[in-house]
Amino acid sequence: MKVLVTFAEVAAVADNFEIEDGAVADRYLEYDLNEWDEYALEEAVLLREAGVADEVVTLTIGPRQSEDTIRMALAKGADRAIRIWDDSLEDGALEDVTTRAALMAPVVEAEDPTLVLSGVQAADDGYAATGVALAKTLGRQWAAVVNDLSLDREAGTARVRRELEGGLEEVTTVDLPAVLTIQTGINDPRYASLRGLQEARQQEIEVHTPAELGLDEDILTPTLHRGEMSEPTPRGDTEYVEGEPTDQAEAMADLFADAEVIEE
Amino acid sequence: MSDVLAVVEHRRGELRPVSLELLSAGSEIAEDLGGEFHVAVLGGPVEKYAERLNREGVDCIHTVANGSEFNHDVYVETVGALCEDLAPDVLLAPHTVNGLDYVPAVAVDREMSLVTDVMEVEIEDGEDDEDDEADQHLVATRGFFESKVRAPVTVDEWPVALTVRPGEWPSADGVEDVEVRPFDYSVSAESIGSTVEGYEAAGKSDVDITAADFLIGVGRGVESKADLSLIEELASVTDATIGASRPLVDRGWFESGRQIGQSGKTVSPDVYLAVGISGAIQHVSGIKNADRIVAVNTDPHAPIFDLADLAIVGDLYDVIPALIEKLR
Numbered sequence: 001m002k003v004l005v006t007f008a009e010v011a012a013v014a015d016n017f018e019i020e021d022g023a024v025a026d027r028y029l030e031y032d033l034n035e036w037d038e039y040a041l042e043e044a045v046l047l048r049e050a051g052v053a054d055e056v057v058t059l060t061i062g063p064r065q066s067e068d069t070i071r072m073a074l075a076k077g078a079d080r081a082i083r084i085w086d087d088s089l090e091d092g093a094l095e096d097v098t099t100r101a102a103l104m105a106p107v108v109e110a111e112d113p114t115l116v117l118s119g120v121q122a123a124d125d126g127y128a129a130t131g132v133a134l135a136k137t138l139g140r141q142w143a144a145v146v147n148d149l150s151l152d153r154e155a156g157t158a159r160v161r162r163e164l165e166g167g168l169e170e171v172t173t174v175d176l177p178a179v180l181t182i183q184t185g186i187n188d189p190r191y192a193s194l195r196g197l198q199e200a201r202q203q204e205i206e207v208h209t210p211a212e213l214g215l216d217e218d219i220l221t222p223t224l225h226r227g228e229m230s231e232p233t234p235r236g237d238t239e240y241v242e243g244e245p246t247d248q249a250e251a252m253a254d255l256f257a258d259a260e261v262i263e264e
Numbered sequence: 265m266s267d268v269l270a271v272v273e274h275r276r277g278e279l280r281p282v283s284l285e286l287l288s289a290g291s292e293i294a295e296d297l298g299g300e301f302h303v304a305v306l307g308g309p310v311e312k313y314a315e316r317l318n319r320e321g322v323d324c325i326h327t328v329a330n331g332s333e334f335n336h337d338v339y340v341e342t343v344g345a346l347c348e349d350l351a352p353d354v355l356l357a358p359h360t361v362n363g364l365d366y367v368p369a370v371a372v373d374r375e376m377s378l379v380t381d382v383m384e385v386e387i388e389d390g391e392d393d394e395d396d397e398a399d400q401h402l403v404a405t406r407g408f409f410e411s412k413v414r415a416p417v418t419v420d421e422w423p424v425a426l427t428v429r430p431g432e433w434p435s436a437d438g439v440e441d442v443e444v445r446p447f448d449y450s451v452s453a454e455s456i457g458s459t460v461e462g463y464e465a466a467g468k469s470d471v472d473i474t475a476a477d478f479l480i481g482v483g484r485g486v487e488s489k490a491d492l493s494l495i496e497e498l499a500s501v502t503d504a505t506i507g508a509s510r511p512l513v514d515r516g517w518f519e520s521g522r523q524i525g526q527s528g529k530t531v532s533p534d535v536y537l538a539v540g541i542s543g544a545i546q547h548v549s550g551i552k553n554a555d556r557i558v559a560v561n562t563d564p565h566a567p568i569f570d571l572a573d574l575a576i577v578g579d580l581y582d583v584i585p586a587l588i589e590k591l592r
Contacts, residue, residue: 013409015563024413095417097380098372120364125408127380128359129368136369141457142336144365163527164275164361167466167520170334175457181364185514223377227416229408232570240575245586248576252537252558253590255574259556261478261535262502262591 001153003044003053004113006104006134007037007073009066010124022228033069036119038076040182042189043149044117045077052151053115055079059107061089061100067205074200075192082107086209092222095125099219101133106213108138115158116179120145128181135179142179143172147186151176266299269352271343272317273360274308275333276463279316282358282428287436289385289428290356291321296387297400300324302350304447306342307331311444320438326350326447335460339366341451344373349447352423354402359427371425379404379417380427381545388418410544411567431549466527467520476505479533481524481551483509485540485561485580489517494584495539501591507531509541525550540580543568560584 009031017028033041047053058078060070063085070081084103093099108116116135121128128144135142147169148161153176162170163183174180192200210220241251256262270290272283287303294301300323305313310327317325326346331338343366347355355370357363359381371378382404390399402419404426473479480502482495499506508518510525524531526546532553539560541547548571551557559572560580569575576583 011409013412015565017412017565019413022415024409096378097368098378101372123410126406126410127378128364129371129378129380132365132368133372133378136340136372142365142369143458144336145361161464162361162365163466164463165526166530167523167528168275169464169466171461171464173459173461184510188516223420224379225418225420226408227403227418229413229415231565232407232411232414232567234570238569238572238575240569240577242577245578245582246590248578248583249586249590251574252576252587255556255558256478256502256535256591259535261504261533 001053001114002055002057002111003047003115003117004108004111005037005041005044005056005058005073005078006116006118006130007041007058007060008034008119008122009060009062009069010034010122012123019229019231024229031066031069033072034119034122036121036123036182036184038119038189039184039186040117040119041073041076041078042187043182046187047115048077057082057111057113059084059104061085061094061103063087063090070205071197071200071203072192074203075196076190077196080206081203082206082208084208084210084213086211088220089210092225093220095222095224095226097127097129098133098137100130101137102215102219103210103213104134105137106215107208108134114177115151116140116177118179118181120181120183131179131181138179140177140179141174142181143174144181145183146180147183149180149186266297267302267350267352268294268297268299268354268356269302269304269346269350270356271304271306271339272313273358273362274305274313277308279313280358280360281435282360282430283317284319284435285430285433286356286358286428287317287319287322288433291436292433293354293356293385293387294321297353299353302326302352304328304343304346306339307333314444318439318442319436320440321436322440322442325442325444327444328447328449330449330451333460334362334365335456335458336366336369337456337458338451340369340373341455342449343370345449346447347374347423354423355425357425357427359429363427367425367427374423376423376425377419377421378425379406379419381406381429382426383407383414383429383432385426407545410542412565429545431552471505471522473505473507473522473524474529474531476507476531477534478502478504478537479507479531479535479554480504480537480539481507481509481541482512482539483541483547484511486512492517494581498584498588501588504537509547538568538572539584541568542566543571
């Protein structure tokens with residue numbers, strides 16, 4: 001069986017960033033493989049190593065510059081990589097997760113994997129909805145926030161544990177084929193080997209434009225518009241302690257003593 | 265038209281607290297839109313739930329006696345049918361693990377705009393004609409980059425599905441005499457492709473972090489497992505208990521019973537000392553009941569500082585040894 005992993009390259013903001021023209025200034029952004037998707041990729045590679053899956057394909061919506069990150073996924077064990085892009089996607093169409101799902105759906109349909117694994121959320125925007133939206137677009141089953149997974153190929157089902165709030169987990173069986181959104185901690189993602197990185201450099205990445213996928217231009221018209229970013233207004237009563245570590249230690253010790261959690 | 269429908273959440277016989285927050289959010293939006301505010305509760309002892317949902321601002325409560333616990337297929341079908349019936353402009357649900365498991369599917373099915381993890385909602389009138397309802401826009405404010413920044417998202421097309429971040433709206437209060445209307449709907453067997461088999465408690469722990477008076481929370485700022493000895497030394501000097509943020513549990517440095525936050529434990533110590541924790545929303549929701557919060561972080565923008573009483577902007581590798589020295 002085939003496993004398809006959707007993954008995103010995400011930006012993280014550095015400490016001491018600045019907002020310019022309504023967005024975090026580019027020089028404070030560091031691009032990397034989305035953490036949740038790393039666990040999804042590892043889960044897929046583990047399934048192949050266990051002989052359950054025979055091929056792992058990744059799917060990314062991203063510009064050419066995301067290919068370094070895609071190669072990282074290849075180096076970590078993906079067999080093939082597919083990328084969807086057109087420069088018009090920079091105009092805000094991707095703010096809408098249902099548009100992302102619509103872009104990915106034709107590729108998933110053509111590849112027809114038994115399992116699609118996707119991270120619970122992207123670290124940069126955190127909509128946490130693409131996987132389930134993709135499943136519904138495809139008319140497949142799904143489960144969100146999965147931290148354990150076993151397949152019953154004969155019954156054609158996946159048995160998953162969904163991580164609910166407050167230390168509670170739900171055990172659910174879903175019909176295959178299915179889309180599962182993978183939570184961090186489900187496994188221990190590997191590092192790419194040097195050899196893997198070298199081999200990944202030679203590999204071809206299949207690229208499709210939305211037009212090639214037969215998508216109507218209408219769905220690429222943005223309907224959600226992200227406005228100007230700002231820093232959250234502080235509550236106002238936080239006391240910042242500047243100075244040397246010894247001064248800071250003293251302020252902390254005073255608070256502990258005042259709260260009577262230590263003896264003076 | 266211009267109505268709002270909120271679908272509340274319950275689990276094992278209890279409404280979840282976020283449900284009452286949802287009522288505040290919903291009545292606020294309905295008022296801004298000039299429409300009615302409908303609430304729906306699906307599955308379980310719906311009459312009992314309806315009594316608790318009888319709150320200020322609610323115009324009608326729809327009860328759907330269908331199953332006992334959450335099942336996403338049942339929710340997608342039933343909420344879809346309710347939307348068909350009521351044609352709300354705004355569908356509201358909590359931004360929770362179960363909210364995430366069905367709201368995106370409803371949005372796809374019913375071609376609704378979708379904005380998740382929303383912290384604030386405003387209705388803006390169009391510039392051309394303030395009385396023209398069709399020209400109204402919904403603006404949902406949410407966090408980006410792990411809540412280090414926030415931005416408004418303007419939605420062009422109605423109807424809109426929103427998932428609402430827990431803890432952002434107050435719980436609705438006041439008892440009104442709200443109409444309760446049973447909604448008769450049976451889900452077709454073909455539409456069910458998933459079965460919830462039961463619940464299990466996540467990992468146990470020999471230490472009860474919820475009982476600690478002085479709790480130290482450790483996060484990503486600690487670079488290696490060996491460095492935890494520094495925190496252990498501080499804990500021994502102060503007689504504090506150690507808990508951890510999710511990434512350290514994911515790495516296997518701590519058992520899951522020590523995890524603080526949304527998917528772990530909610531704690532209420534006299535003092536919570538957050539060391540190298542940035543303060544992602546999932547963590548912050550678990551420490552809101554702490555009496556006093558002290559945070560040590562190198563990043564002055566770390567969201568944890570917003571919640572802290574005392575903010576120590578500095579390197580834990582300098583600050584913690586100084587603190588141990590001071591307290592010894």
